[in-house]
Amino acid sequence: MADYFDIKNNAEQMSVQNYARSDVINGVMHLGVGAFHRAHQAVFFDRLLAHSEGYKWGIVGVNLRAQDRPSFSQLETQKGEYILKTMSADADIEYEYIRSIVGLIDGSSTPQKVDDLMASQAIQLVTFTVTEGGYYLDENKMLMLDHPLIKEDLKGERNTLYAFLYAGLKQRSQLINGKITLLSCDNLRHNGQLLKAGLIQFLKAKNENELISWVESNVSFPCSMVDRITPQPSQQHIDDVQRRFGIADEMTVMGEDFIQWVIEDDFAGERPPLDKVGVEFVKDVEPYEEAKIRILNAGHTVMVYQAALKQLTFFDEAMQDSELKKYFRDFILQDSIPAIGQSMVDLSAYSKVIERRFSNANIGDTVERICTDGYAKFSIFVYPTLDAIFRLGGVPHKTIAGIASWFVFMNKVANGELNIPYHEPNLDKLHEFSNDESGINAFVMDSFLWKNVPSDFPDFAVHLRSAIELEQKKYP
Template identity: 40%
Template structure:
């Protein structure tokens, strides 16, 4: 297929007489509070050369998409600072809402159009179906379905979209991962190419290798699921009746490796950091922010709390998080171009923001992907340098107790985990030694699954945590 590569890798491109489209897959709150805000900010500067087309692979966002379409893609973003200062902004960067159907027809048509120069996505950590060795997990039911022509996953959807793009001579396109996944561009790309190879899509495999890029990125903004009071505040502050407002913290950050194959928006003009390698920012964010976030959510849930901010303000929980970062993560990431201690303190301050009301339920999700991706690397590195990761072991210890509550049906909410096999978890807790079975799971702990020292450490840690959980009056003291 002839493809015009004259524009590849040459920065910001505006097609003569046409606008460029950033198609985003994943209609969740995070995209609308993060990437859409940056594109809107460019428009506010007078640069309207790019706009967003937003769609979803599955049918779980139909109500949102319908409401957005009725509002012509516009909605109000509420941000709140740790001091309680709220600001309201109408976001206008989503110029096309792609209605869902079982064949994802609108996504296919938009993704195949030559005006679409970036296809970005937020499908959560578990949406990539990777093993601890970062290989595509061919045993997952959704992957099996898509290898047989389905579109349950990002891989199946992109197969359909890019096949049509080739047929339309749509040209090169950047495939941009915006999820919290270490080496997210590389890991997605390897998973996608593995999928295409397994599916026998040789021509598409070759096209993806030559006519797409997948930069690594680091994204950051705490964005809780919107509750009804957000719309009430929006109405009171702006007079706008918004069916789908979104809220987030005032802090925002985006770091991207500058490797776009067919042009990009001038994101550097609105505070995005375009870098050669995202690795230092990525590692700090995943280990210090993401892993700590989950630690706080699991711990707070275990002692009967509902929100991240109130959990963070419990002295025992805050100390767990502080010790984990200070004793184990910072030595693992040193040297770094970032001030890691300052980053730790900023993160904990953000988590304690009493105006965000992010739920433990949201942050606790997908633990079976978070442990191997966010926690196990620190455990391994501690042992490699001869240190015992006592502070880090608290995180899998908390998650074990959290999973036990799930197996006992005593969690206060529904737990969502994209790679969970419920029967396997129930079998684990029905075994003679659930903790040993848990510790020996290579999918969670890689080479540490064979370590007697790690199992002994986890036994001590879980025993201490069980005693802590049994003392509610002692622990519910605000730091």
Template identity: 35%
Template sequence: MTARLELANVPAGHRPDVDPAGLSVGIVHLGLGAFHRAHQAVFTEQAAAISGSTSWGICGVSQRSAAVREQLAPQDGLYSVLTRGQGDPSIRVIGSIREVLTAPEDPGAVVDRIADPAVSVLTLTVTEKGYRAAAAGGLDLTDPEIQADLAGRPPRTVVGQLAAGLARRAAHGSPPLTVVSCDNLVANGPFLRRLMEGYAAASPDAKQLLEQLATARFPASMVDRIVPATTDADRDEAAALLGVRDEAVVVAEPFLQWVIEDDFAGARPDWDKAGAILTGDVAPWEQAKLRMLNATHSMLAYLGGLRGYETIAEAVRDEELAGLAQQLMTDDVIPTLTPPDGLDLTEYGATVLKRFANPALKHRTAQVGMDGSAKLPVRLLGTVRDRLAVNAEPRLAALAVAAWMVSVAKATETGTVLDDPQANKLQTAVSSATGTAAVVDALLGVESVFGADLPANAVFRQLLVEQAGRLS
């Protein structure tokens, strides 16, 4: 029987770059999923190892279930990253996560940790839907969970947790906090600040919260690494490589990137020494990634899913789909972008497809395609609007959106579960739609996805009807 993951059982060549027992918590992270463990936690450990600092251990907060805590707690927070590229896989144990909390079980402990004076940075990966934003871009104050937090319950939402933590920091005299969003949202830091300001204005403690927000910093950031869901086969392979069993192993590609706006309220880890890019303007990097990598990922997920492909790598091996993905980037996306210094967009696009084609990463089309109503506005609809604004027809972007529409309609027709925060609204909209044009009109009418402008655009509607007709 393979031993459980414990530091003493890990071969020397696979051990963490730091002594986990020597780290104190200086970072709180909301959204303790696989991506954080394969990305920010790795950067943080490498930065600590290079600088010799022991102040940047991470308290990870699971926002929903206790599953991650149940995996990590028996292993003293240790887990491994299984990296799969073109050659043999490699594996390394990471020790930067020093505490794991589960928000629904103990929301008070989450607030206490955010308020801890030793904590100066909070990061988060809660996915687009975790921000509970309204279609217009502000906080959705009609959301029942937001209303419950505002009414004074122990907070369960991200903005509620942050607000309560900031209020308690004020009471404790804690130094200003830096909040780094690592989710795929346009100008994610300023966006989160606006949501927090909306929450504060609706709160009984409005004055105090707004004062705290004035001293906090919300830098924008852009993250990139492909992290597919871990399977039992991955755990078996990790056990064979490590010689111990790791129930919390995460799988990732070799590529790793983090671009952060250099705007911090106080101390921070030396992430730049670990390879992160600190810059005065994240926007060009962010736009290139969202509109090229993320949008193409979504396109391949929906088109590939409709053709029965289980993984993105399978979809890219389909020459027609690979060609359409390439066209999306060259024909629709690149004309809307201003490249950051040092980034060749054509070369970047080729790299994106090469990464997607990595056969060792079994990134499922269903996983990439989930939460489409939250992802489409930030990944594809900005490109659509920019192309329409210069009287160009965004045919490939419309194809990607149409593929999502057809996928929603097919899931509704077959009774398949639609993994989307607006599943009920979407499926209700298409349930009585007969024919392609009716499906398009029904989904275009969901203002929380398409706003008020796109449904009124005859060119975009016609493109959707044509493309959906080819896919149906």
């Protein structure tokens, strides 16, 4: 396969890994070819393909959703190739020609091709990036069997990750009986365990006992931690690449200069030698997960609604605001790090790295983007710190202040008092959190968000009510 872009005249300005796409064998299947995958996992595999033992780890990107067809179609036009623009906090800019996605399948229109690929001997690894809600698990890790999309999939439709995995794994078990690894690449802690729990429950609901036994013996579900701030694709960067290099790349993706991937060393079949390109294989991912989720993800979450109430546009502006910068540091030092406790990760040094990354004005990560999906983010990213500090005998004041800002934010948006779109997949769950006594009580006592904290620690309700009142006075 020839390269799509001719970059001979730009070779000194753009890095390109030294391999021929015609030599690459497809060994990885990725479900959901979004911007984060293209700025993260695809980059590591692009670097791996330049190694002599990396030739059989090309990626086949699979689109699962009909609404993603337009961008996927453009990626097909470009043969899976695009330019990655990396921007540091010091305004250093690098451009990379990424070519590791060597095949593309639109599973939303041709699902059988997805099954055929998953059943091929060459495919050793299936990776995917899904949102927090994409696992369809409740707070007890039970599959939401009453969810409309799960109901449809149990009848044979193709809406969720489970439907595609079910069909592909069943065909693989029947045709080649080959071991395979399913690797989650998202922000959930214990993501591999969650995937396995959801998939097994889905198979049980399908009465696929024989397939369950096969999965238990032939499929592994390693946990992983992925990290790179990747804003939504911007026309600004597309225009920059087209102007600078004279190539018609409509799929330019931009990311920060920090990139990290930590994977539990649990592969059912062959393991890609990603350690040669900076990926860490470890026995236990949890310390890395906890550091990232409780400092980076939780830091984003507790700060962003305060930034929105201040009507800031970009997240780096929050780090230039003296009040919010102090708040972030206090949240980390007073709540987040004490809640984590002992760790093999240097949490103090890590938090300084996160602060520097959050301050990167070149990223242009928007407050609007980070505000998305608060209902899931607070329960996943913020709750553990809230609970841990109370159990240590303290009061997580900074965490509670962040929670209060979300309550005030959501009500101002609902009342048309704040000019920012709020993209909330669980909007129906927020309707009862109205800005009155009953709404505040429902919010404070919500068992999905705060689990047993309200009952185990009655002071939580007192402090949260007080913090909400303070935020309301601050942003009347």
